[in-house]
Amino acid sequence: xxxxxxIIDREIPADIVFEDDRVLAFRDIEPxxxxxxxxxxxxxxxxxxxASAEDRDxxxxxxxxxxxxxxxxxVADGGFRIVTNIGQDGGQAVEHLHLHVLGGRAMSWPPG
Ligand code: DGP
Numbered sequence: 001x002x003x004x005x006x007i008i009d010r011e012i013p014a015d016i017v018f019e020d021d022r023v024l025a026f027r028d029i030e031p032x033x034x035x036x037x038x039x040x041x042x043x044x045x046x047x048x049x050x051a052s053a054e055d056r057d058x059x060x061x062x063x064x065x066x067x068x069x070x071x072x073x074x075v076a077d078g079g080f081r082i083v084t085n086i087g088q089d090g091g092q093a094v095e096h097l098h099l100h101v102l103g104g105r106a107m108s109w110p111p112g
Pocket of ligand 1: 003014026028030084091092094095
């Protein structure tokens with residue numbers, strides 16, 4: 001079981017900023033920007049690489065929740081970033097699909 005499943009199950013605490021029947025959003029424990037929220041599905045998908053056609057609506061919903069969080073956190077107008085890391089080379093540490101919503105500072109490109 002991943003640490004994010006424990007957050008979904010309320011076994012460990014998190015600073016939750018949004019929840020509905022399919023999605024949970026909470027602040028990252030190691031924030032990389034003034035706003036850094038993780039948006040995760042309650043369904044235990046390991047990453048986007050594990051998703052299939054039946055997850056089409058859920059994946060769209062995750063993006064819209066990320067947009068909603070960015071607006072509520074006050075970073076939508078200035079610009080923000082949505083990142084999802086996949087696998088070892090992608091830099092994924094927690095094997096439960098998550099969107100990072102980062103904002104509140106200027107971002108550089110390309111990523112390291
Ligand atoms: P990634 O490398 O994409 O798998 O990012 C995982 C993120 O999860 C990382 O930015 C730190 C965050 N994180 C890890 N453990 C916890 C936790 O217990 N609580 C919270 N809120 N965030 C966590």
